[in-house]
Amino acid sequence: MTFHELQFEPELMEGLDAMGFEKPTPIQQQAIPIILNNKDIIACAQTGTGKTAAFLLPVINKIIQTKTQSIDTLIIVPTRELAIQIDEAVQGLAYFAPVSAIAIFGGNDGSSFEQEKKALTHGANIIIATPGRLIAHLNMGYVNIGNLTHLILDEADRMLDMGFSDDINRIISFLPKKRQTLLFSATMPPKIRTLAAKTLTDPEQINISVSKPAEGVMQAAYMTYNEQKLPLLTELLNGKKIASILIFSSSKEKVKQLERELLRAKFNVAAIHSDLLQDVRTEVLRKFKNKLLQILVATDIMSRGIDIDSIGLVINYDVPRDAEDYIHRVGRTARAETTGVAITFINPEDQRKFKSIEKLIGNEVKKLDLPGHLGPALHYNPAAYVGRPAKKFNKPRPQNTRR
Ligand code: AMP
Numbered sequence: 001m002t003f004h005e006l007q008f009e010p011e012l013m014e015g016l017d018a019m020g021f022e023k024p025t026p027i028q029q030q031a032i033p034i035i036l037n038n039k040d041i042i043a044c045a046q047t048g049t050g051k052t053a054a055f056l057l058p059v060i061n062k063i064i065q066t067k068t069q070s071i072d073t074l075i076i077v078p079t080r081e082l083a084i085q086i087d088e089a090v091q092g093l094a095y096f097a098p099v100s101a102i103a104i105f106g107g108n109d110g111s112s113f114e115q116e117k118k119a120l121t122h123g124a125n126i127i128i129a130t131p132g133r134l135i136a137h138l139n140m141g142y143v144n145i146g147n148l149t150h151l152i153l154d155e156a157d158r159m160l161d162m163g164f165s166d167d168i169n170r171i172i173s174f175l176p177k178k179r180q181t182l183l184f185s186a187t188m189p190p191k192i193r194t195l196a197a198k199t200l201t202d203p204e205q206i207n208i209s210v211s212k213p214a215e216g217v218m219q220a221a222y223m224t225y226n227e228q229k230l231p232l233l234t235e236l237l238n239g240k241k242i243a244s245i246l247i248f249s250s251s252k253e254k255v256k257q258l259e260r261e262l263l264r265a266k267f268n269v270a271a272i273h274s275d276l277l278q279d280v281r282t283e284v285l286r287k288f289k290n291k292l293l294q295i296l297v298a299t300d301i302m303s304r305g306i307d308i309d310s311i312g313l314v315i316n317y318d319v320p321r322d323a324e325d326y327i328h329r330v331g332r333t334a335r336a337e338t339t340g341v342a343i344t345f346i347n348p349e350d351q352r353k354f355k356s357i358e359k360l361i362g363n364e365v366k367k368l369d370l371p372g373h374l375g376p377a378l379h380y381n382p383a384a385y386v387g388r389p390a391k392k393f394n395k396p397r398p399q400n401t402r403r
Contacts, residue, residue, distance in 0.1 A: 001029045006036070009064045011097035012057065019092050025050030027208045031182075032058050040203040041182045042196045046327055049208050052089050055152050055182050060094045062149075063125050067098075070123035071143075073150040076131060076171065078158040080105035080278060081285065083128045086154070090126055101126035106133040107278040117142065131159070131167035138174050149179055153199070156185040157192055165195070172199060186328060217330050219365045221344040221354065223378040229317060229345050231374055233258075234265050236343070237295065242312035244288065247297045248329050250318040258297045258317065269295040314342040319350035323360040343368075348378060355382040 002023055003016055024032065027049045034041055035058035045051040059073050066072070077083050080103075087103035094101070102119040104127060120127065120143045127134075137143050151172070153159070159168060181200050185192050196203065224232055237245065249255045252273035259271035270284045270293055287293040289308050320326045330342040344365070346354045358364050370377040 006032055006057075008057065008061050009097070011064055012061050012093065014096040015060075015093040016057075018095060021053065025054070027051050027206065028054045028057065030206045030208075031055065034204045034206075035059070035180070035182065036061070038180055040180060040200040041206060042200060042203045043182070043184045043206040043208070044186070044188050045184060045206070045208040046186045051184055051208075052086055052154075053093065055154075055184065056086070056089055056093055059126070059150050059152075060090070060097060060099050063099045064097050068125060068147065070147040071120070071125065071127055071145055072148065073126045073152065074134075074145070074148055074171075074175070075126065075128040075152040075154055076134070076159070076168065077128060077154045078130065078162050078164065080107060080130060081281070082155065083130055084282065086128045090128075099126065100124040101128065104129040104133050104137070105278075106130060106136075120144065123147075131164045131171060135167055135170055138171065143174070145174055146176060148175055151175060151179055151181045151199075153181070153183045153185075153195075156183050156195060157187045157189065160191050160195065165191075168195070169198075218341045219330065219344075220341070220368050221346050221365050222368055222370055223351075223380050224345050224347055224370060225375070225378055226347050228370065228374045229347070230258075230261055232345065232370065233315065233317065234262070235371060235374075236315070237262070237267060240313070243291045243294065244308065244311045245295045245313045245315065246308075246311050247295065247315045247317055248320070249297065249299065250321070252299050254318070255297050255299050262295060262297070267295055268293060269297060271297040273299045312340055314340065316342070316344040319344060319346055319353045319357070321353075323353075323357040326357045327361065346378075346380070351380060351382040 003013065003021065006024070008016070027043065027045045031041060031043060031051075031054040035055065043051065043054075045054070055075075063072050075083075075086060077086065083103040083105045087101055090099070090101040100119075102116065102124040104116045104120075116133075116137060117140075120137050123144050138145075153168065159165075181203075183192075183196055183200060183203070222232060233247070247258065249258055252275055255271045255273045256275075259269060262269040270287070272281055272284050276284070284293065284296070285308075288296045314329055316326070316329055320329055326344075344354065354365075367380055
């Protein structure tokens with residue numbers, strides 16, 4: 001299938017050309033005709049598959065055709081970063097079309113609230129919002145939402161994980177009953193099915209191989225004791241010419257600590273986590289995107305949805321909490337058919353978690369040899385660690401810390 005066959009309006013085709021999109025990705029091939037046909041969708045698709053354009057393209061096309069001047073589409077997302085990123089995708093795809101959009105999210109100053117209020121009153125065509133901030137506006141009564149025709153819930157599983165279930169229901173209570181609803185989620189736990197049953201009407205289902213990281217990612221892992229992780233990381237980073245490296249760790253404390261350690265070692269690095277002000281987060285992401293910053297250290301919140309092209313190397317400093325998150329993290333590399341490398345550090349306690357990741361992706365990830373001078377290597381043996389408390393392990397001291 002080509003974009004041409006989808007018979008998009010010329011302004012949208014120009015946008016596609018300018019973005020360099022030549023042919024629709026599998027999720028776009030499946031979803032776009034259904035959305036153009038005004039049917040509800042429940043789609044299981046991970047970031048990196050082209051899911052954003054899968055819902056934006058048909059919606060933008062319809063807005064060009066109806067020439068509506070009011071709010072047509074509401075996209076609800078879990079994080080500010082995702083809101084900004086979708087807004088940027090609209091700006092790109094609809095560059096030649098008379099379609100307006102605004103991203104609405106908390107954490108910035110009063111003047112942006114006023115700007116949002118204006119857009120919501122006068123009707124930007126596409127609103128991309130995090131739940132809390134949108135409710136603040138809806139409660140004030142000026143949001144002109146009566147002509148809404150599309151509701152899109154993006155990364156619905158993450159929104160429920162973050163406790164937004166009541167907020168989503170509250171938002172939906174403000175919307176016209178007759179509308180088209182599209183639900184996108186990386187995973188399909190029962191609570192997503194429940195949400196879908198409540199919000200969708202006779203939906204078509206789409207499933208894009210969620211359990212496989214994008215093809216083209218080279219995956220590998222090191223077995224490490226905790227005290228070997230930092231020396232191993234600095235060794236891996238040393239001399240790397242890769243322009244963009246993304247490191248994930250399990251908590252914001254660890255992310256801050258890693259940033260400090262890597263700064264001390266003179267790497268071009270910054271961290272992003274929820275303790276930072278929105279302006280700082282946006283600036284860090286901008287620098288990383290523009291390749292002014294080589295290394296970004298991030299918490300889980302970054303692992304889904306953030307669309308930064310051509311990340312050459314992803315390092316999981318800790319094994320992600322659930323297996324699906326691994327796929328999402330690894331999905332930061334090898335975007336849209338390029339290649340990339342994803343390396344995971346596995347400590348004794350995380351071996352079982354990693355085993356379940358391997359089960360989910362359907363193959364064993366190659367274990368690389370730890371450089372000898374970092375001390376004795378841990379052997380991969382998930383079964384041996386079932387139920388044993390971490391402190392019982394006899395952890396060797398890495399040799400290079402001896403004086
Ligand atoms: P997403 O899964 O929506 O985060 O998209 C992943 C990446 O693929 C983004 O950088 C998009 O700009 C890019 N992309 C989306 N659709 C296409 C397409 N049809 N051709 C080439 N790149 C695309």
